[in-house]
Amino acid sequence: MKTPTRSRMPERMTGFRMPESMTRSRTLRRILLATTLATTALAVARPAPANAAQTLGPVTDEIGVIRIPKNAPIQIGGMWVLSGADTALGLDEKRGVELAFKTVGGKLLGHPLKLNAEDDQCNAEGGQTAATKLAANPQTVVVLGPACSSVATPGAPILWQAGIVDIGTACTAPALTAPNRGPQYAGFVRTVFSDSEQGKADATYAREGLKAATVVTVHDGSPYAQQLQQVMADNFTKLGGKVLSQEAVSPNDVDMHPLLTKIASEKPDLIYFPLFTAAAAQVLRQAKETPGLEKTVLLGGGSLASAAFIEAAGPSVVGFRIGYPDISADAMGKDYPNFVAEYKKTYNEGPISGYHANAYDGAMLAMKAIEKVAKTDSAGNLYIGKKALRDAIFDTKFEGISGPIACDANGQCAQFKPSVLEFTSADPKTYDLGKNPKKIWPK
Amino acid sequence: MSGAQLARSQPRISVGRVSPVDIVLWSLRILVLFVVFAGTIGAIVKDRYTAAQWFDFVMFGLTIGAIYAQIALGYTMVYGVLRLINFAHGDIVMCGAFAGYFVASPLDRSGFLTDHPVIGMAAILAVAVATSTGIALLTERIAYRPFRRVAGSGPLIAAIGVSFFLEQTFRGMFGSSVKSYPAPAWQRSTFEVWGFNVPRIDVLVIGLAIVFMAGLYLIVQRTKMGTAMRAVAEDAEAAALMGIDVNKVVVFTFVLGGAMAGIAGVFYAFVYKQVYFFMGFTPGIKAFGAAVLGGIGSIPGAMIGGVFLGLVESVGPSLFLDGLGIPAPYQLRDLIAFTLLIMVLIFRPNGIFGERMAKQRA
Incomplete structure (x- = not known):
């Protein structure tokens, strides 16, 4: 655009205003860019509250x-x-x-x-x-x-x-x-509690309660599942077990057959999958149909203690175990039974989750x-x-x-007491933390 | 001497014509081909899976592929006739699955489904097909027909609106929880072919899908209505001038698409055993991808595209990624499926079967 002839001529004489407005807009754009960058940087860094006293x-x-x-x-x-x-x-x-x-x-x-x-x-x-x-x-x-x-x-x-x-x-x-x-x-x-405790407890149960030598973990990319299975895998290794592989699915996946076939080829003693309701129910149901996983124990996480999970998983839920904080009466605070009574009175049903x-x-x-x-x-x-x-x-x-x-x-702020719960019935109406699923470990 | 000069100047000319986009596309092609070949060789060398397990992967792929194909048919037919991407089609599948659930669940509890599997399945399919066809027709009449003569993106937005409407209506009526589909024992049983264990449900789903799709193909190719449909797809105005009732053809198209969606919904729920209000979204998107893959507007294209996508999803992670030693390959399943979709579209921009139609319309 800028030819030598033009730049030597005074702008007003040529009536050529383009370069001027262009420079201005360029400056403006630069300011805008700088501001945007600064804001982004601030947003990313997200410091402690900036409010003054x-x-x-x-x-x-x-x-x-x-x-x-x-x-x-x-x-x-x-x-x-x-x-x-x-x-x-x-x-x-x-x-x-x-x-x-x-x-x-x-x-x-x-x-x-x-x-x-x-x-x-x-x-x-x-x-x-x-x-x-x-x-x-x-x-x-x-x-x-x-x-x-x-x-x-x-x-x-x-x-x-x-x-x-x-x-x-x-x-x-x-x-x-x-x-x-x-x-x-x-x-x-x-x-x-923190899952650094939950993962440790699950690993301990897997090694001591189940006597499992090998495990495959499955997460869904969520911070909860990803970190929990990592802690569990680390502790499992520390306790002398072997982690065969750490798999992942998407939370909305429905077809777990290929994944489970792959896992079956590794012949683990235990599959540990602290996923959320929908994906966990799919893994559970499809694992029972996968050749090679008949004897593999399945262990899930605390997000599955709900009637909704029983409904989603259907009959395959019976015998399924989850790692969970100990909520039996003697492990909880002394006012817990009163709370449950009040809960039932107010909502006409027992606690629906954990x-x-x-x-x-x-x-x-x-x-x-x-x-x-x-x-x-x-x-x-x-x-x-x-x-x-x-x-x-x-x-x-x-x-x-x-x-x-x-x-x-x-x-x-909370302490952790570990336990493992096992589902006893596939009827969602029977969901009652402590009975279905009931505590099976520590005995 | 001059010959050598010419040879030297030849590449220089072609280099001048290569744009950065071409370079990116070519490197993408080479990268994907590398992943496919290196991964396959890696998987063969590692020899981690038995033949039976490879067979299972293929069976899973064919099963989900058959379902994708049936859903894709609905997309492709509506697109062919109306030039409309019916985004609510995945939710029509969901409606069929729900209707099937409300029949299957009591039948299973009473033991009827175990004692009379054929009558039971027929009843479930009939109710599901009736429901999803009915809803497809209503959508067409209420939401799409008023937009028929509107240019621009109005119809598309209406389709997205219908999708939300159906999802949230089902959520409002039946709750947001995930419902477990019944699984009678005969479904879970397997039988043996040449030493491979074949699940009965997979064979049933694939077999019935082939039967239904063949039926649909015959209807479109051999009947008067099917001919009218193809005529409208070719040129709606000319077809109308020839005395074809376009409204009737559109309704017929939605009947066919809705029926296939209902069947697909029941199969999907029988294989994956869950129904909930949002379940239509993912298979809907995948099937739309399959329809584009096969060449949108083409019926055999939708069938082949669906089966291809299903196979790639199922076999891909184990064959390509596992072979390269990538951890947790199943997380990347959708990535593989859609990368291959993009690849096919780079090599064949109109899809596998799209070329002939595109030429005719141009």
């Missing part, structure tokens, strides 16, 4: 203060899987939280409690949406849930950037509370911490400092219905 009423806080006007509700966010095949998993936890609110009469410090529950669909995209929505509400004090690690992994940093603590109620991926978890997870705690007690304790932890740090002014308005609340959650210790709750520096 704030003083509202009687409270000053490093990262912000929430003011709740007199008689207005204390808004607590929730995100669980509330649709799709794993609905029971999330709904059960939501009910745990509702029952926790009920035990305090639905009121805290004179303010009604309000639960804003979002459906996170148990995937990263859903988690991002749910967390963003909850973080956008300036009245969100704390968030309970999620059930799935694939939600917590992107969700917790989004919430913590807004200065909101996320209390995970069933997301068990080890990375979430690992010592190297990074500052963006500083606002994440969980009232459920993590209601963890969710209940998560809600209790949140309420106890709010009680500790919230201050009321003379007009009856309530003020909660965000940093203070985070510290209070990390400091609060109590005897929960799922066991003692006390957070360590990385946000791990």
Whole structure:
């Protein structure tokens, strides 16, 4: 475009304005590009909350203060899987939280409690949406849930950037509370065990309970399954077993025959597949039809303790085992039986999945911490400092219905007692944690 | 001397014509061919699977392939007649599977399905076919016909809307849980051919699929209605001028497509034993891929495309990726299937059977 003749001529004389506007737009584009890059970099790095110190009423806080006007509700966010095949998993936890609110009469410090529950669909995209929505509400004090690690992994940093603590109620991926978890997870705690414990327990059961010498693991690419099978495989090797291969499927796969034929060619003693409902039911049903796997033991994970899984798996569920935290009465907190009675009374059915007690304790932890740090002014308005609340959650210790709750520096607040459960009937109506599936290990 | 000069100048000219896109495409072709050959050789050298296991892989592939083929027929026929990609077709399959489930489940509980497998299967298929055909017709009448004369992407968006509508309606009516399809004992049994164990259900699915597809082919090729269908597919306006009732032909097309979808839905559920509201999506996409692979608009193309895709999905991971020593190959099953789809389209842009039709329409 730029010929020597043109550039030597004054622009105004030629009336040729193109180069000028082009330079301007180029500069503009460069600025835009720089801004975009900077924003992207910021978004990727996602530092700890950027809010400056704030003083509202009687409270000053490093990262912000929430003011709740007199008689207005204390808004607590929730995100669980509330649709799709794993609905029971999330709904059960939501009910745990509702029952926790009920035990305090639905009121805290004179303010009604309000639960804003979002459906996170148990995937990263859903988690991002749910967390963003909850973080956008300036009245969100704390968030309970999620059930799935694939939600917590992107969700917790989004919430913590807004200065909101996320209390995970069933997301068990080890990375979430690992010592190297990074500052963006500083606002994440969980009232459920870590799969670094679950994987170890499953490996121990496989070696000592089943006397298995070889294992094949299957995951579905989710943080939960991937990390859990890795921990299990590592511990299995450590205990003297041999991991023949670590396979993977997609969560929506239906045809497991080729995979299982491949696994059969390796002749493992055990297949370990901590998948979610749909894929796990397919593996289970099709494994029984695969030649060469007749004697292979199948072991699944904690996301399968639900009536929905029995329904999906059909008759092949009988005799199927899952690694699970010990929830028999003597392993749980002393108030657990009362909780179950209340659950049955409120919802006209027994607990529909396995993590209601963890969710209940998560809600209790949140309420106890709010009680500790919230201050009321003379007009009856309530003020909660965000940093203070985070510290209070990390400091609060109590005897929960799922066991003692006390957070360590990385946000791990629950202890773990291992067990293995076995399904006894293929009728979804008989689902009753402790009876179907019933505890078979440790004896 | 001049001959040598000419030879030297020859490649220079062709180099000048090679665009970066060509280079990328050629390297992609070479890469895929390398993976296919190196993987196959690797798998043969490793000798990990017995002949019986290879036979199983092929059987699984043919089974799912037969189902894909039947679904693909619905896509390809509707596309041929209306130039519409019926995105709701996968969900019509789901409707058929659900209808079959509500017959199969009580029949299985009462023991009827075990005692009278033939009558039981016929009843399940009949109800499924009636349901999915009915729903296909309703979709055509309510959602597609008003858009018949609309140019642009309106009809396509309507099809996507119908897909969502069907999924969410079934979810609302029957819940979002995964339901387990009954599996009577005779289905799980196997019999022996030349030392290979063949599951009865696979043979039933493949056999019936061949019968139904042959029937469909005869209808399209030999009957008056089928001839009218082909005429409309060739040129709808000319066909109308010749006195063909286009509406009737379209309805007939949806009847055929819906019936095949109903059968495919029952088979799919019998082999994979689960029904839920979103189950139509994945096979729908795969079958659409199969239809494109075979040459969209071509009926034999859809059949061959479906079987080819099924085989590649089933055998591919073990043959190509396992041989190269790639861990967890089954995660990459869809990648293999769709890479091969892209490959076929690079070599034959109109699909395997697409060329003849494309030429005629051009």
